[in-house]
Ligand SMILES: NC(=O)NC(NC(N)=O)C(=O)[O-]
C-alpha cells in the first residue's frame with residue numbers, strides 16, 4: 027500500500043476507545059489503521075508517535091474571524107493559524123463582526139473567496155438571520171451556508187441587528203423549509219436592558235454587577251421562547267455558548283419532548299468563574315458572562331452526563347483598545363479570544379483534573395459537531411476513508427501559556443499565564459502538516 031505519511035505507535039482517541047495503532051495517510055485520507063509496528067512506510071514521511079495521543083482534528087463550530095471588514099480585529103490568516111496550533115482542522119465562521127455581515131449571497135461569496143485564499147484549515151460559513159433578510163436565506167443556503175445565526179439580544183456592533191420575535195418566527199419557518207438549522211445567541215434583550223439601565227443608574231458598575239446584569243434567568247427566558255417557536259415551526263436549533271447547567275437541563279427536557287435542538291458551551295464557562303474574571307479583567311468579559319464557581323462545576327457534571335453536545339471556542343477577539351475603553355466593565359468589548367487553547371483547556375481541567383475521558387473530549391469537539399452539521403463520516407472521527415484531519419498531543423507535557431505563543435493578531439487572552447497539561451505537537455489538515463511544535467517534539 028502506498029502512503030504519503032505514516033504515524034507509528036501512536037495512541038488513537040476514538041469515540042469508543044483509546045488504542046495503540048499505526049496510521050497510514052494517502053491523498054489526504056486515512057487509508058490504513060493497523061496493529062502497532064505493522065505498517066511498511068516505504069518512501070512515506072514517518073512520524074514516530076510512541077507515547078503520544080492522536081485525536082481527530084477538532085471542529086470549532088463558532089468563531090468570529092471578522093474578515094472582511096474588521097480584519098484588524100483578527101482575520102482568516104492569523105485565525106486559522108491559531109486553530110492549527112490548537113489542533114482544530116475545521117471551523118465555522120460566524121456571520122457577524124465581519125463587515126458587512128454575511129447576510130446576502132454576495133457577502134457570502136466575498137468571504138468565501140478570502141477564506142479560500144487565506145485559511146490553512148477547512149472551513150464553512152454561517153449565514154446571518156437579521157430583521158431584513160428573510161428573502162436572502164434561500165440563496166445563502168444554496169451557496170452552502172452551514173446554517174444560520176441569529177441574536178436574541180444586541181450583539182455589540184451596529185451592523186448586525188438582533189432578531190425580534192417576528193423575525194425569529196418567520197426566519198425559523200423558512201429555515202425549517204430549507205431543512206437547515208438556526209444557531210441562537212439566547213439572552214433576553216428586555217431583561218438585559220432593564221437590568222443594565224438599573225445598574226448604571228444606581229452606579230453598580232463592578233465586574234460582578236456586569237455579570238448580574240445578564241443573569242442565567244435571561245438565558246432561560248430566551249431559550250424557552252425559541253424552543254416554543256421550534257415547536258411551532260419545526261426548525262432545528264443549536265443554542266450557542268450556554269453558560270449554565272440550568273439551561274442545559276431545559277434543553278435536555280426539550281430533546282425528550284421531541285424538539286430537534288443541541289447545546290453548545292465553551293471552555294471559558296468550564297474553566298473560569300466570576301472570581302477569575304475579577305482577577306483577569308476585560309480579557310475575560312463575554313456574553314453570557316462567566317458564572318459562579320458552583321455553576322462551573324455543575325457544567326462539568328452536565329458534560330460528563332452527556333448533556334452537552336458540542337464545545338466551541340466562541341473566539342471573539344478585538345483590538346486591545348476596545349478592551350481598554352470606557353470607565354467601567356459595561357463599556358468594554360465583550361468577547362473572549364481562546365480558540366488556540368480549547369483542547370489544552372479541556373485536557374487540563376477535564377481529563378487531568380476531573381477525570382473526563384479522552385473519548386468524551388473527542389466526542390464534543392469533533393464527532394458531534396461533524397454529525398450535527400452533516401460532515402460525518404468524512405470528518406469528526408479517525409476512520410479508514412475519512413479526511414486525515416488529526417492532532418498529535420503529548421498528554422503529559424506541562425506548559426505555561428505565554429502571550430508570544432499565541433498566533434492571534436492581538437496577543438490578548440484570559441488564558442495567558444495559565445498552567446496547562448497536554449501540548450499540541452502536530453496538526454494535519456487533510457494529510458498536510460499545518461502545525462508542528464519543533465521545540466516540544468524532542469521532549470517525549
Ligand atoms: N459580537 C460578538 O462577537 N459577540 C460574541 N461575544 C461574546 N460572546 O461575548 C458572541 O458570540 O456573542
Ligand SMILES: [Zn+2]
Pocket residue numbers: 211266267313
Ligand atoms: Zn453570542
Ligand SMILES: [Zn+2]
Pocket residue numbers: 088089090120340341342
Ligand atoms: Zn460568538
